Amino acid sequence: MLIREATAADLPFLELIVLEAYNWSGPRFTLDWVRADPMAQRYLDGFPGPGDLGVVAAVDGHDVGAVWGRALPADRAGYGFVAPDIPELTAGVVPCARGRGIASALLSALIDLARQGGRPGLSLSVEDGNAARRLYERAGFVVTGREGNSDTMLLRL
Numbered sequence: 001m002l003i004r005e006a007t008a009a010d011l012p013f014l015e016l017i018v019l020e021a022y023n024w025s026g027p028r029f030t031l032d033w034v035r036a037d038p039m040a041q042r043y044l045d046g047f048p049g050p051g052d053l054g055v056v057a058a059v060d061g062h063d064v065g066a067v068w069g070r071a072l073p074a075d076r077a078g079y080g081f082v083a084p085d086i087p088e089l090t091a092g093v094v095p096c097a098r099g100r101g102i103a104s105a106l107l108s109a110l111i112d113l114a115r116q117g118g119r120p121g122l123s124l125s126v127e128d129g130n131a132a133r134r135l136y137e138r139a140g141f142v143v144t145g146r147e148g149n150s151d152t153m154l155l156r157l
């Protein structure tokens with residue numbers, strides 16, 4: 001597996017990963033829905049902007065997963081917003097590549113990048129019941145807020 005920094009050229013793949021994140025509990029949403037949803041687009045539009053960072057994993061030349069963070073202003077915040085200088089993460093791995101440590105490796109690479117860049121922290125939103133929570137807890141994220149049926153988690157760096 002190769003991990004590289006995400007660029008604007010990765011946006012079509014990141015869009016697929018947003019769809020995976022929205023569909024973590026089953027096929028509830030379509031790509032057309034993601035394209036039309038203003039909240040979903042906040043994780044994609046203009047990436048990478050100032051303060052954004054991301055990594056993509058590829059196996060045999062095929063993209064299999066990505067973790068990226070958006071440093072968005074409060075008036076364009078995502079579900080897991082904490083502060084404008086704390087990038088909010090989206091994470092996902094294509095279904096056929098799950099359970100092999102790819103998300104763990106991506107998250108660890110992203111945390112290293114964020115540390116090197118002097119970021120004060122990283123945040124995210126995780127819905128009740130999503131096993132991804134374990135991944136985040138292992139990396140040191142702690143619950144810092146609640147919105148609907150989701151927890152906001154924060155990793156201070």
Ligand SMILES: CC(C)(COP(=O)(O)OP(=O)(O)OC[C@H]1O[C@@H](n2cnc3c(N)ncnc32)[C@H](O)[C@@H]1OP(=O)(O)O)[C@@H](O)C(=O)NCCC(=O)NCCS
Binds near residue numbers: 023093104131
């Ligand atoms: C969550 C997700 C990114 C994990 O990717 P992965 O590469 O399979 O993860 P890893 O192999 O590094 O395992 C890390 C943790 O992910 C979870 N996980 C592993 N395989 C999984 C699977 N097939 N389905 C769901 N969660 C899984 C487990 O909690 C695992 O921790 P554990 O080993 O202590 O049980 C992936 O299942 C996914 O893309 N899910 C849909 C999108 C999503 O939910 N994104 C997060 C939104 S907050």
